[in-house]
Amino acid sequence: MESFININNVKFKYEGSDTFILDGINTEIKKGEFTVILGRNGCGKSTLAKHLNAILTSSEGNIFIDGLNSSEEKNVYEIRKKVGLILQNPDNQIVAGVVEEDVAFGPENLCIPADEIRKRVDNALKAVRMYEYKDKAPYKLSGGQKQRVAIAGVLAMKPECIVLDEATSMLDPEGREEVMETILRLNREQNTTIVLITHYMDEAIMADKVIIMDKGKIKTEGKPREIFTDVSILKDSGLALTQSTELLYKLKKRGYNLSLKALNEEECAKEIINFLEGKECLY
């Protein structure tokens, strides 16, 4: 896979502050990859996300998005066309007074013809199950519904990469699953690069790559199976274990010789069955 986003030793501090909020970030996100960023509150995840579409630019170091340097003013528009960012707070992201017009806002900015916008808006609203609300005023929607509209607004722009900054935090479990499904489908079928910032471990285990941040640095990155079974790193970064790892971990602490390599419930159950039947682990 070719590289899509290159982050080279990026440091960043907000104006008027002395501490580096991003303190030497180095990583690469490949085209079509599904990356999850985890970390405790205030570790700099949202700040990093804003760097990915040139809303913020680094104080030191460079970010290249599809080969474009985000520090150069002339690349900004092109970068924002490629990378759609859905922000944390849905309230102030909605621009227009009607749901469908808000979803159309992005495509209108991209100068897409009217009938094509219509199609995209309808599809995006259907994907987040908000089609029936298309004529409603956004202020009459619930928090989760506003988040869905914000997601639809970015989907309709069809960017090459979508960055979701805790964009599903207000959705009910069913809604979260639906949005995740939509995003995964885009990832699979249209090779859209996905960067997901979340506090939900069950979303993270579906990723191709997991990045764990702590105090403005990348603490570790790797495949979910490597990361989520490394109990010490997770606990160190203030993260929860997945339920299955938690269970296996506790059993292991009691002296049962289990491997921690299981990620989901099914694998966990298999691991325990195998152990009970006295067989060796499969992973």
Next chain:
Amino acid sequence: MLGNIVLGQYIPGNSLIHKLDPRVKILLSIVYMMALFFAWNYLSIIVVTLSVLALMFLSKIPVKLYIKSTKVIILFMILSAFLNLFYGEGEPIFKIGFISITQQGIQSSILVVLRIIDLIFISSILMFTTSPNDITFAIESLMKPLEKIKVNVQEIAMMMTIALRFIPTFLEETDKIMSAQKSRGAKFNDKSMIKRIKSLIPILMPLFISAFRRACDLALAMDCRCYDSSKRRTRMKTLKIGRIDIFAIIFLIVLFVGVIICSKMKNIAII
């Protein structure tokens, strides 16, 4: 408490008037107001009033609401009727001291009242049947020619859209802040005017702060979605003139000409 304030007075529906193109509606309202300007005698004002009543009927909106909308200026109406009563020349039909009331005075005060009522009804028809967003869109579209003289119509329209979008948000926020201050013991219904104004400060300060914060956030979100005010945008919604719009325009031209002819005719005494 403030949440009940409905923005604009749009009442959704699908009457003929609702279906008219908002641009046509705005232009027609303007033409109607001009027609009223020409309606100087009973006959012409009756023609206008009847047609306004017909439109009100077509809009399928309860008459109660129209009547309610005249309440705001009832005082103004009485005042102008009263003043007009004494401005008239000719035979006085009523005289107390130096005050005299003439036939003409009576006529002009009746005309003035009818005119004001018609004016309110026409603007109510527009406001009741057109959503604020449609009005914004129509204004944008009608202002397009101004782009030739370097007016950034797109930006003005964007500002109107955002203002409309945030009014309910701010009302809601004011409500929240008031409740929050009340729960801390603030009083907003003090008898003394000065105290009352002072009590507004703890509402306005947080409201302003939050407005600026929201503005920053919104600017960020607009940036994220590639907004560039100097660039031409396309629009998803396009307005189309349909058959009813053409009927409406023809109807209005006929009415306008009719009113002018009527106003030239000798006054037919009705009273």
